[in-house]
Structures are given as structure tokens and as C-alpha cells.
Amino acid sequence: MDAAQKLFDEMPHKDELSWTTIITGYIRNDDLHGASQVFDGMNNEKQVVAWNAMISGYMHKGFVSESLEMSKKMNLLGIKFDAFTYTSILSACANAKLFLHGKQIHAYMIRTVINPSHHFLYSVNNALITLYWKCGKTDDARKIFDRMPIRDLISWNNILSAYVDVGRIEEARLVFTKMPEKNHVTWSVMISGFAQNGSGEEGLKLFNQMKSTECQPCDYSLAGAIKSCAAIASLNHGRQLHAQLIQSGFESSLSASNSLITMYARCGVLQDSQSVFLTMPCLDSVSWNAMIAAFGQHGHGAQAIELFEEMLKEDIxxxxxxxxxxxxxxSHSGLIDQGQRYFNSMKDSYGITPGEDHYGRLIDLLCRAGKFTEAKNVIEKLPFYPGAPVWEALLGGCRIHGNMELGVEAAERLFELIPDHDGTYILLSNMYSNSGKWNDAAQVRNLMRSRGVKKEPACSWIEVDNMVHVFLVDDTKHPEVQKVYEYLEELVSKMRKLGYVPDTKFVLHDMENEQKEYALSTHSEKLAVAFGLLKLPSGAMIRVFKNLRICGDCHNAFEFMSQVVERDIVVRDGKRFHHFRNGKCSCGNYW
DNA sequence: ACCGCCACCC
Structure with missing residues (x-):
């Protein structure tokens, strides 16, 4: 840059282009200060290109307010914005999610721009779609898209992303099929969109489809496919993708490696997560977050904290x-004091204002530990009107500790806030049936039915020989389920000799005791574990996944089972991992 | 010169 500056200084006659070139040169070298010095040193007839260079430079480097300030000055001087100016400042607003400001610029533009050029139609409208998409205004983004007289691939990709981001996956799918052309971005967005919305299966299918097009997988689409494996816990496919990643030369991609950390963790092989983490040539905050989360989900709170402290020491x-x-x-490890300390340090030391989700975790932390007075205190002092995450955390804690009074209160709030959410009805009715209040439990279920709320059916699955085997409660569909029931019976009688007693308080409907014990023995997680024990080579770890939370009796049963069969059993439920070994679970019964 | 994709939390 010094040489360029010298050359520039020696130029006898400098025109607008040479000034602008030197400015963009500084920006490319991350030297915004240098750029602004050159800009300020320009003679008075600064034209729109020079302004644009500065504005887009600030925008790209994340200096949103500087970028917008410059555009205001420019406007005051009477210099008209062109397509590049609008694109930059709209993008600045999009990046910072400045909805109102962006909307003002949009309105101003409509008032002042009479005959938009083609350039204008593409880039500015695409930036507008992005603005509304990033601010969560999907339908406004769609309006822009629909009103565009001509669209390019970026317009299509933007509207696709807008739907994916808010989980409107069916509309995204529609856009995807209608698109006149597709590129890497299109495929990547759709693949990770499926993964994000719990359709890992479809994500992988799409990834395979992509391979048969002229678009070959890039690091983004690979990351999406790996994320899909994480969602469905398909370790075998995940390992294959890891190999493919290395083969295709993307192993140094941060996003792909970061997704590997999560994938291995969510497939139950924490060691592999760690070896990815340890061998990565460079790490960013996402990598650290992923590894800390991995420890947390596996119940290794102390290690999570250790890594977090290390992260701070490394100045990340x-x-x-x-x-x-x-x-x-x-929360998962019952480290209440540390958790509270970290919560307080968010704002005090890092200037991050805790959001509702952070408060939700804090309340979860307290309630799990039975500290309901403290939790209520937090709720009363909330700086905003408590929403669903807060009450869900409270209800979850109440269920664990059987705090009926507070639980009912939380559930009532949730019924108002999210009446279609099945989890509230299930948790409340479980609380009632756990304490033998069968009538109340039935009433809650009736309420649920009358409102047309469907319960997500419980299912568990296990990967054997590259195939995923799914079991439902009281399964009759799996071809080998009969053998599984027989084997399970055999196991239970051995477990009973060690002291296992089916805990019928986890049965949800009132019935005779014998029936209750039978009902427990048909839980999907028990079937999947038993199937794994039958099919996997002796000594191999059993890794079972369940969409909902593990049942208390199953948890108890697996402790005994791990002792009887002398094997490691790992169960990932909706929230976390349980490692059963020699009669004990890694969660220490704190979950 | 300007507009689009990722990974971490759910």
C-alpha cells in the first residue's frame, strides 16, 4: 500500500478514478483510517463514486453507523444517491437489523428515484429483500420480490433464504422447485434449511441430488449435509462426509469443521468432536462455542467451564x-453458583444484554436445582414482559420437583401464549399423573384434544449397518420387533434380580398395575436399546436417539441394563446425552 | 465498485 500511495502522490494530475482507486485500496487492506484520510484530502468536488467507496467500505467492515453517517453528509451536500449508494446503505441496515432506518431509506428512495435503471432493479431490490429478510419481515421481503419486474438468481436465493430462516420450509420448497436456475448458494441454503428444521433426512437426500447436477458440493453445502447428519444422528453418513470433505480439499473450511464438531457430539462420540477441535489449524468463536456445547450436552459441565475459561484466556x-x-x-451439571456468576458477567464484563433466552436458561438453572424462590425473584424483576421461554423453563423445573402450584401457573401462561404447543399439555398432564391425580391428567388431555393440538409421537432410533431403525411406543411395525420384545423380557428378569423395579409413576394413564408395567416395557427407547444389543457386535457401544425426553423408568432401567449386559449405552434425548455404564448414568440423575 | 449461502445456541 505504501508503494501505491507513493505512486499516487507523485501523480501530476489526479482524477476521480485515481482517488477512488487509492481509497478502495486502503479499504481492501482493512485500513479505514487511511481511506478516510485520503477521502478528506480530496478537493471539494468529490463525486458520488468516492462517497460510495467510503460508504461501502464502512458497510463491509461492519461500521454501520459510520456508513450511514457518510450517506447523510452526502445527502446534505446535495449529491444524489445512485444504485451503489442505496445498495450499500440498505445492506448496512440489513446487517445491523435496523428495520426502521432501512424502511425510511426505502421510502426516501421511492420518493426520489424516478426512472430506475436495470442495475437499480437488481441490486437495490435484492438488498431490500435482504433488509426485510434479516429483520424477520418475510412477507415484506416477498412483496419486494413479487413487485420486481425482473429477477436474477440472487433475488430467488434471497427469498429462499428468507423463508428458510423463519422455518417456513414448505414455502421455501415451493420457491426452490420454481426457480429457473440454481447455483451453489441455492443448494446450500435449502440443504441446511432442511437440517435446521429437523428434516435431516431430506437435507441428505437433497445433498445427493446436488451431486448429480453441474453444481458440485462446496464447503457450505457439505456443512449443511453434515448438519443434517447431526440432526438425525447418523454417524456413518457423517463419517463418510468427513472423508469427502478431506478428499475435496475443504478440510480447512471453518464452517464445515465447526459442523463436524457438532455432528460428532450429537452422534454421541464426544472424543471425535474433540479431535476435530484439537486438530483444526485455526479456531473461531463458533468452534469454541460448538465444543463447549458438546461438553455441556454430554453432561460434562466442569469440562465445559474449563474450556470456556481457556477461551477467555485466548482472548476469544x-x-x-x-x-x-x-x-x-x-444447568445440566447443577453448577448453580458458576452459572449465576456467568450470567452476571455477561453484561458487567462483556456488555451483552441478556435476552429472553438467556433469562430462560438462568431460570432453568435455578428451577432444576429446586430454587423456586430465586427463580420467581428473577421473573418478577425481568426487564421485559415474560414470554414462553421463561414459563417453559419454570414448568420444566416444576415437573422435576413436582411443584404443582407453580407448575400450573406456568402452564396457564403458556396456554395463553402458545396454545398450540403440545409440550405444555404433556408436561402438565404428566405432572398430574406422576402424583396420581388421574382425573386432572385426563382433563388436561381432553383440553388438548378439544383444541385440536396433536402430540408429537415418541420415537427412538438406532443406526445398525448403515441403516436407521425406528421404533415407536408399543411398536408393531418393525419387522423384528417380536424378537426384541422377547429379548427385553429376558433382560428385565435379570435386571429385577439386581433390584430393578418398574417405576409405574411414569405411566400416563390409570390402569391396573400389571398393565402399567407392561406399558412401560413397550417404550420406544427400550425397544431401540434392546434391538441394538441384539444386533450390534458384542462390546460395541449402543447409541440410541429419542425425539422427546427420556422417560424416568427407562432411565432407571438402562442403569440396570448397562450392568447386566456389561456394555455402554448412550441415549440422546431431546435435550442432552445420558451415558450408562456399570449401573450408573453420567447425568448423576440430575436431568 | 454494489445485492445472496455457513458453522455454534434453539
Whole structure:
């Protein structure tokens, strides 16, 4: 840059282009100060290109307010914005999620721009779609898209992303099929969109489809496919993708490696997560967050904290997600004091204002530990009107400790806030049936039925020989389920000799005791574990996954089972991992 | 010169 500057200084006659070139040169070298010095040193007839160079430079480097300030000055001087100016400042607003400001610029533009050029139609409208998409205004983004007289691939990709981001996956799918052309971005967005919305299966299918097109997988689409494996816990496919990643030369991609950390953790092989983490040539905060989360989900709170402290020592700045992660980790391991300390340090030491989700984790931390007075205190002093995450955390804690009074209160709030959410009805009715209040339990279920709320059916699955085997409660569909029931019976009688007693308080409907014990023995997680024990080579770890939370009796049963069969059993439920070994679970019964 | 994709938390 020094040489360029010298050459520039020696130029006898400098025109607008040479000034602008030197400015963009500084910006490319991350030297915004240098750029602004050159800009300020320009003679008075600064034209729109020079202004644009500065504005887009600030925008790209994340200096949103500087970028917008410059555009205001420019406007005051009477210099008209062109398509580049609008694109930059709209993007600045999009990046910072400045909805109102962006909307003002949009309105101003409509008032002042009479005959938009083609350039204008593409880039500015695409930036507008992005603005509304990033601010969560999906339908406004769609309006822009629909009103565009001509669209390019970026317009299509933007509207696709807008739907994916808010989980409107069916509309995204529609856009995807209608698109006149597709590129890497298109495929990547759709693949990770499926993964994000719990359709890992479809994500992988799409990834395979992509391979048969002229678009070959890039690091983004690979990351999406790996994320899909994490969602469905398909370790075999995940390992294959890891190999493919290395083969295709993307092993140094941060996003792909970061997704590997999560994938291995969510497939139950924490060691592999760690070896990815340890061998990565460089790490960013996402990598640290992923590894901390991995420890947390596996119940290794102390290790999560250790890593978090190491992260701070390495001068990696923790972000909102780091705190969500560390709070969860503390919560799962019952590290209440540390969790509270970290929560307080968010704002005090890092200037991050805790969001509702952070408060949710804090309340979860307290309630799990039975500290309901403290939790209520937090709720009363909330700086905002408590929403669903707060009451869900409270209800979850109440269920664990059988705190009926507070639980009912939380459930009532949730019925108002999210009446279609099945989890509230299930938790409340479980609380009632756990304490033998069968009538109340039935009433809650009736309420649920009358409102047309469907319960997500419980299912568990296990991967054997590269195939995923799914079991439902009281399964009759799996071809070998009969053998599984027989084997399970055999196991239970051995377990009973060691002291296992089916805990019928986890049965949800009132019936005779014998029936209750039978009902427990048909839980999907028991079937999947028994199937694994039958099919996997002796000594191999059993890794079972369940969509909902593990049942208390199953948890108890697996402790005994791990002792009887002398094997490690790992169960991932909706929230975390349980490692059963020699009659004990890694969660220490704190979950 | 300007507009689009990722990974971490759910």
C-alpha cells in the first residue's frame, strides 16, 4: 500500500478514478483510517463514486453507523444517491437489523428515484429483500420480490433464504422447485434449511441430488449435509462426509469443521468432536462455542467451564451464544453458583444484554436445582414482559420437583401464549399423573384434544449397518420387533434380580398395575436399546436417539441394563446425552 | 465498485 500511495502522490494530475482507486485500496487492506484520510484530502468536488467507496467500505467492515453517517453528509451536500449508494446503505441496515432506518431509506428512495435503471432493479431490490429478510419481515421481503419486474438468481436465493430462516420450509420448497436456475448458494441454503428444521433426512437426500447436477458440493453445502447428519444422528453418513470433505480439499473450511464438531457430539462420540477441535489449524468463536456445547450436552459441565475459561484466556470474545451454551452446561451439571456468576458477567464484563433466552436458561438453572424462590425473584424483576421461554423453563423445573402450584401457573401462561404447543399439555398432564391425580391428567388431555393440538409421537432410533431403525411406543411395525420384545423380557428378569423395579409413576394413564408395567416395557427407547444389543457386535457401544425426553423408568432401567449386559449405552434425548455404564448414568440423575 | 449461502445456541 505504501508503494501505491507513493505512486499516487507523485501523480501530476489526479482524477476521480485515481482517488477512488487509492481509497478502495486502503479499504481492501482493512485500513479505514487511511481511506478516510485520503477521502478528506480530496478537493471539494468529490463525486458520488468516492462517497460510495467510503460508504461501502464502512458497510463491509461492519461500521454501520459510520456508513450511514457518510450517506447523510452526502445527502446534505446535495449529491444524489445512485444504485451503489442505496445498495450499500440498505445492506448496512440489513446487517445491523435496523428495520426502521432501512424502511425510511426505502421510502426516501421511492420518493426520489424516478426512472430506475436495470442495475437499480437488481441490486437495490435484492438488498431490500435482504433488509426485510434479516429483520424477520418475510412477507415484506416477498412483496419486494413479487413487485420486481425482473429477477436474477440472487433475488430467488434471497427469498429462499428468507423463508428458510423463519422455518417456513414448505414455502421455501415451493420457491426452490420454481426457480429457473440454481447455483451453489441455492443448494446450500435449502440443504441446511432442511437440517435446521429437523428434516435431516431430506437435507441428505437433497445433498445427493446436488451431486448429480453441474453444481458440485462446496464447503457450505457439505456443512449443511453434515448438519443434517447431526440432526438425525447418523454417524456413518457423517463419517463418510468427513472423508469427502478431506478428499475435496475443504478440510480447512471453518464452517464445515465447526459442523463436524457438532455432528460428532450429537452422534454421541464426544472424543471425535474433540479431535476435530484439537486438530483444526485455526479456531473461531463458533468452534469454541460448538465444543463447549458438546461438553455441556454430554453432561460434562466442569469440562465445559474449563474450556470456556481457556477461551477467555485466548482472548476469544464470548458472544450471546457462548453464554447460552455455558448457562445450559451449568444447568445440566447443577453448577448453580458458576452459572449465576456467568450470567452476571455477561453484561458487567462483556456488555451483552441478556435476552429472553438467556433469562430462560438462568431460570432453568435455578428451577432444576429446586430454587423456586430465586427463580420467581428473577421473573418478577425481568426487564421485559415474560414470554414462553421463561414459563417453559419454570414448568420444566416444576415437573422435576413436582411443584404443582407453580407448575400450573406456568402452564396457564403458556396456554395463553402458545396454545398450540403440545409440550405444555404433556408436561402438565404428566405432572398430574406422576402424583396420581388421574382425573386432572385426563382433563388436561381432553383440553388438548378439544383444541385440536396433536402430540408429537415418541420415537427412538438406532443406526445398525448403515441403516436407521425406528421404533415407536408399543411398536408393531418393525419387522423384528417380536424378537426384541422377547429379548427385553429376558433382560428385565435379570435386571429385577439386581433390584430393578418398574417405576409405574411414569405411566400416563390409570390402569391396573400389571398393565402399567407392561406399558412401560413397550417404550420406544427400550425397544431401540434392546434391538441394538441384539444386533450390534458384542462390546460395541449402543447409541440410541429419542425425539422427546427420556422417560424416568427407562432411565432407571438402562442403569440396570448397562450392568447386566456389561456394555455402554448412550441415549440422546431431546435435550442432552445420558451415558450408562456399570449401573450408573453420567447425568448423576440430575436431568 | 454494489445485492445472496455457513458453522455454534434453539
Amino acid at each position: 470474545v464470548p458472544d450471546r451464544i457462548t453464554f447460552l451454551t455455558i448457562l445450559s452446561a451449568c
